[in-house]
Amino acid sequence: MTDKHTNIILVGLMGAGKTTVGKLLARHLDKCFYDSDHELVRRNGVTIPVIFEVEGEAGFRRREEAVIDELSSLDNVVLATGGGAVLSAQTRALLKSRGTVVYLRGTVEELWQRTRHDRNRPLLQTADPKARLRELYTQRDPLYREVANVVIDTSRQNVNTLVRQLEQKLAGMPD
Ligand SMILES: Nc1ncnc2c1ncn2[C@@H]1O[C@H](COP(=O)(O)OP(=O)(O)O)[C@@H](O)[C@H]1O
Ligand SMILES: O=C(O)C1=C[C@@H](OP(=O)(O)O)[C@@H](O)[C@H](O)C1
Ligand SMILES: [Mg+2]
Numbered sequence: 001m002t003d004k005h006t007n008i009i010l011v012g013l014m015g016a017g018k019t020t021v022g023k024l025l026a027r028h029l030d031k032c033f034y035d036s037d038h039e040l041v042r043r044n045g046v047t048i049p050v051i052f053e054v055e056g057e058a059g060f061r062r063r064e065e066a067v068i069d070e071l072s073s074l075d076n077v078v079l080a081t082g083g084g085a086v087l088s089a090q091t092r093a094l095l096k097s098r099g100t101v102v103y104l105r106g107t108v109e110e111l112w113q114r115t116r117h118d119r120n121r122p123l124l125q126t127a128d129p130k131a132r133l134r135e136l137y138t139q140r141d142p143l144y145r146e147v148a149n150v151v152i153d154t155s156r157q158n159v160n161t162l163v164r165q166l167e168q169k170l171a172g173m174p175d
Contacts, residue, residue, distance in 0.1 A: 006031075006076045007099030008170065011144050013136060014083045014121050015114035016104035017154055017162065022080035024163045029170075034071045035080040036064055043067075052122040057084075065091055072098040083136070084123075086143040095147050100170065103148035104162075105141075107155055108134050149173070 008025065010018040019035050026033035037048055040063055044051065051060045065088050071079050072094055079099065085091050095101050106114075112130045115121060126132050145151065150169050154162055 007072065007074070008078045009072060009095050009099040009101045010078070010080045010104055011086055011095070011101060011147060012083065012104035012154075013106065013111050013133065013140060013144075014124065015111035015133075016083070016106045017114075017159060018080040018083075018104055020159055021104060021154075021162050021166070022078050024159060025166060026078035028163055028167060029078065032074070032077045033080070034074075034077055036068050036071060036085065037080075037082050039067050039071065040064065048120060049122045049125075057123075061088065064088075069094060083140070086140060086147055092143065092147050100149050100173065101147045102166065103144040103151045104154050105144070105151055106153075108137050110155055111137075 008029070008031070010022045012018055019037070022035065023033050040051065041047060044063075046054075048060070051063065055063075061084065064082055064085055068079070068081060068085055068091055071077065081095075086095075108130065112133050115124055115133070116129065119125070123136070124132055150166075150173075152162060152166060152169070157165070
C-alpha cells in the first residue's frame, strides 16, 4: 500500500531544480531517487529531444504519464517529474494521492538563467526561450499550485539551503 507521506514528489517549471534538489533530498532522507525524464531516457535509449522529434510532444506526454504512474506507485521514493507532467489531469490526480507534492517555484528570470545554455529541453529551442518560459509559467503555475502540499520559493537560494528548508517543512507536516 502507498503511504501518502513516504513519497516526495517534486513539480515545477524547467530550471526549478527538481532533478538537482530531488537527488540531494533523497540522499538526506534515505529514500530512492527517481526522475521521470532520466527513466524515459534509460528505458528508451534515446534523449528527450529525440523522443520529441520522433513522436512529438503528444508522444512524449503519453510516455511521461505512464512512467510517472509506475514510479509514483513505489514506496519511499523522491520523484522528480518533468515540468509538463501536471498538464495531464490524470497525473495531477495521481500525484496528489501518492505522495507529498512539493512545488519548486522560481522567477522566470532565474529559470531562464538556469536553462539558457542547455540544449536538452526541446520546448525552449525557440527564438525567444525566455518568452516561452513566461508563457509556460502563466499556464502552469495554477496547475502546480493545484497539486502541491508545499510551495518552496527557490529564488536566490542555493540547493543545500533548499534541501534543509524542505526537510524542516516536511518534518513539521501532519501525518
Ligand atoms: N537553487 C538553485 N540555485 C542555483 N542553480 C540551481 C538551483 N537549482 C538548480 N540549479 C541549476 O539549474 C539547472 C537546472 O536544474 P534542474 O535540477 O535540471 O532543474 P529541473 O529538473 O527542475 O528542470 C542545473 O544546472 C542546476 O545545477
Ligand atoms: O516543461 C516541460 O514540458 C518539460 C520539462 C523537462 O523536464 P525538466 O522540468 O526537468 O527540465 C522535460 O520533461 C521535457 O523537456 C519537457
Ligand atoms: Mg529535471
